[in-house]
Amino acid sequence: MNFNLQHTCADSAARAGMISTAHGDILTPIFMPVGTVASVKAVHQRDLADDVKAQIILGNTYHLYLRPGTEILHQAGGLHRFMGWERPILTDSGGFQVFSLAANRKLKEEGAWFRSHIDGSKHLFTPEKVVDIQRIIGSDIMMALDECPPGTADYDYAYHSLQLTQRWLKRGWDRFKATEGLYGFSQTFFPIVQGCTYPELRRESAKFVADLGAEGNAIGGLAVGEPTEVMYDMIEVVNEILPADKPRYLMGVGTPANMLEAIDRGVDMMDCVMPTRNGRNGMLFTMNGILNMRNLKWANDFSPLDPDGTSFVDHAYSRAYVRHLFVSQELLALQIGAIHNLCFYLHLMDEARRHIIEGDFSQWKRAIIPQLTHRL
Structure with a gap:
């Protein structure tokens, strides 16, 4: 190595x-x-x-x-x-x-x-x-x-x-x-x-x-x-x-x-294990905050799961549909949640690397952490 x-x-x-x-x-x-x-x-x-x-x-x-x-x-x-x-x-x-x-x-x-x-x-x-x-x-x-x-x-x-x-x-x-x-x-x-x-x-x-x-x-x-x-x-x-x-x-x-x-x-x-475990339980991380996919507020939200997401699941499925899968206890919900969160984690690493190379990592980190912890 x-x-x-x-x-x-x-x-x-x-x-x-x-x-x-x-x-x-x-x-x-x-x-x-x-x-x-x-x-x-x-x-x-x-x-x-x-x-x-x-x-x-x-x-x-x-x-x-x-x-x-x-x-x-x-x-x-x-x-x-x-x-x-x-x-x-x-x-x-x-x-x-x-x-x-x-x-x-x-x-x-x-x-x-x-x-x-x-x-x-x-x-x-x-x-x-x-x-x-x-x-x-x-x-x-x-x-x-x-x-x-x-x-x-x-x-x-x-x-x-x-x-x-x-x-x-x-x-x-x-x-x-x-x-x-x-x-x-x-x-x-x-x-x-x-x-x-x-x-x-x-x-x-x-x-x-x-x-x-x-x-x-x-x-x-x-x-x-x-x-x-x-x-x-x-x-x-x-x-x-x-x-x-x-x-x-x-x-x-x-x-x-x-x-x-x-x-x-x-x-x-x-x-x-957090991204996969939490994803299977309906907690999805995004650059704008945390989504609880069992929340009733998503029941008629037909916008993409995560408009800024990097996975195909973020754009192929709506929040309303993914909430329906979790409430219905469908196995597909577990797959979508795990894939979304893993893609988010790897994208976050890509962004961290980019800001390190560009020389503004500390400034970016201070700005992004409050967004990441916000409950949507």
């Missing part, structure tokens, strides 16, 4: 670049649609490529390991071939999913023991095993196994969690360097900065991660219960240390405003 930093802002840390992988180039800043189980919910791969124009998507090691399983993925020749997606893929290590199991997992020095949410079977994720699984998946970018503590964790918990995460990281990094890809192309390993909401722990973690010299780095453990302003503060603390010539990936964030604020602080890559 190669990262070419192309433009920087004079009045902020925002930057534009290009990540080159074996499956194509990625223009940054970028939002990555989440395809947890080899599918971005309610969206065909063709629509992801041609309409959404997704440059990279996510899969999840925990879910893919449990189903369909590594044997089937290996037989298929990796995740790209299995799901019919020819562009880059990033896989999360499953650390967050193990964290979310809470009562059904135990963290030990060897790794994370957990019970499957599918059938209750018991499994162990070690840092080495997670690398091996992602070798079989064949993602372009794989993530290290870490513990993701809650945003409200006290200092003692956060400190010991970070020490465990760093020991796991060293083991995972060693395994990655000692192994090779299975399908004839190279893969990249991203370590993850943790440390909860404690600046000194975040600095320690960021330095530990930076010293590894990986081709890119991630920021985890945010948007998990801490106040938004604290999340922004932690991004600034970390990005003061993470190398500027490597891409920075903020995991699991977030709202359109969150993304622009993260970009303003030097983040290059982001992902979140």
Whole structure:
């Protein structure tokens, strides 16, 4: 993988670049649609490529390991071939999913023991095993196994969690360097900065991660219960240390405003289930504000769904029709909502990149955020 930093802002840390992988180039800043189980919910791969124009998507090691399983993925020749997606893929290590199991997992020095949410079977994720699984998946970018503590964790918990995460990281990094890809192309390993909401722990973690010299780095453990302003503060603390010539990936964030604020602080890559999840529930994001498609006010509004939208669904269907689909619980409503929101998120990234290149990103960001959060 190669990262070419192309433009920087004079009045902020925002930057534009290009990540080159074996499956194509990625223009940054970028939002990555989440395809947890080899599918971005309610969206065909063709629509992801041609309409959404997704440059990279996510899969999840925990879910893919449990189903369909590594044997089937290996037989298929990796995740790209299995799901019919020819562009880059990033896989999360499953650390967050193990964290979310809470009562059904135990963290030990060897790794994370957990019970499957599918059938209750018991499994162990070690840092080495997670690398091996992602070798079989064949993602372009794989993530290290870490513990993701809650945003409200006290200092003692956060400190010991970070020490465990760093020991796991060293083991995972060693395994990655000692192994090779299975399908004839190279893969990249991203370590993850943790440390909860404690600046000194975040600095320690960021330095530990930076010293590894990986081709890119991630920021985890945010948007998990801490106040938004604290999340922004932690991004600034970390990005003061993470190398500027490597891409920075903020995991699991977030709202359109969150993304622009993260970009303003030097983040290059982001992902979140919000656009597809909220879209399937009738909440649509636009440049002029947020639409609740179940609202009675749209019942006889025959104007386009989003006159300024970039998807075919924005111009093919009226607000009245889309509201009717949601109220009638038609599956087509879920597809339209997911596609619209993903197109909006990718368009927002395109606009952010354009304003970074033109040199007025900060001014544009301050003007656009109130519009994005307005309820129509």
